[in-house]
Amino acid sequence: MPNLKMTLLENSISFFLESVNKAIQAESDEDKWKFAILLLVQAIETSLKERLRRTNEIFVYSNIDKPKHTVDLGLAIERLEKISKVNLKQPDVKCIRTASELRNQIVHFEFDLSIEQIKSNFVSLVGFYTSFCRDHLDSDIVSLLPPKLHSELLNLDSYIEELENRASERMVAEEIPDDEVWECPACKKDTFVIHDGTDTCYLCGHSEPVVECEHCQALEFEEDLEQVDFGNMKGWESYKALCKDCFSKLENENPYEEYY
Template sequence: MTKTHRLDLLKNSISYFREAVSYAQQDTAETSQWKFAILHVVQAMELAFKERLRRVHPVFIYESIDKSDKTVSLRVAITRLRNPAIGNITITDSDKIKIEKAYDLRSQLTHFEFDHSHEHIELKFAEIFSFMIFFYRSQLELETSEFIDENQHNNVIQLVNARKELLERAQQHVATLENETVWICPECSEVTFIVSEQQCCFCHRKEAIVDCPTCGAENFEHDLIDISNAFDWAIDEGRVTVENFGMEEVCCPECVADTKQTIEDIKRSQYDEDMAMDEYYYQKGK
């Protein structure tokens, strides 16, 4: 039974990987081709992770060690593989981010409207393809010929090399900039997001840079956190009122704890004042 399961995981992973490569090596700019390439390569990666966990112990491929009705998600698989007590595999934080972004991209392709360009998907494919070559060889002890033929390998390597060349050019461009702030891009995870241009010069992701209303520090717009749940909300005769204690609805991650503490301090102070006034009028009425 165990042998059959092993063959299912590994053979299916290789099958999906070969399908992904088949789509990727086609000389076309059709987004649909790259859509299937990323769908298949991420599926291949998820199955390969489960196979590696199975080799540690079959129970680790399941979400709960007490139940065998659902296997682990890709994110849980990464966590277990990196755990020194389980997989003890070195997967860098940078690779982890790229893997999770590819996984999220697959979810978008499958479940939501999709508007990414083929260049964007090609970039993600190149990242995962490179990682999987390493993973198959070093972690599943496969020869290259066991999961991809030589011609396919050479064709896709050209894509990986193209990505490397583009990254080098972007990094060279960044190096020529003076008095510019450059951040890690939330899309490609490279230090190529030029703040003043509000765009990455490598993957071309655009995002607004906004000031935190509390401390004034610049942040990616998506990084600001909604703290309105700390306000006092009330409904009176169908009309919604809110006491925000002089605070904005969002702030940067660095300010969240202090801002919420300030609100709690204000609430406590107001409560103490109300109690003092109630006591004052109570004593006065005696």
């Protein structure tokens, strides 16, 4: 019986093509979105490993002294930048981390993601994957898509653009100031409205509390604040929620008296 054999790049492309196919099926069967995302993340991870392999095959393994398990997405990013000298832009790094977070949610936990949220992330990840393969693997992935799949993929992209346009129109109609619109942590679009405590993405519907730093009053996502105990010597606890800047200042300059 013949063996099934693929290179890393061939394997990556195979995952990608099947991912797009599942995304098209998901338009009529929403359960397929789970598989579309998982396959796309696998395509991305395999493409990063292929770029590492082109530097040196040993860098594909997490422990180069005991080459058994391959790198995860986080270690792949680190090695690509430090060893392979691949300069990843910050939005690209964010895209890879989004991919990792999505896979972890789907595989390891109960998950509750809106269809709009999934579609938005899917299109962003497709954009990263095709660009990475073009720029760093000399491979035009889009040209490998069957014409029907390519056409359907463009329709998905157009759908996200439509959602962004609708969100933009709503923000204009409600006269939302530009500085009160943030990047949504869920769909990664600049459609998260903090105006008047709305704290909701107008594209995907994601909601998340936005609160003030208890020292400088700067607004931050609540989960991004650092909880610091300023309790007294009798053992009483007194926590304050600090933004990243204030926490960094506290850690580096130790000006505790300013925070009491």
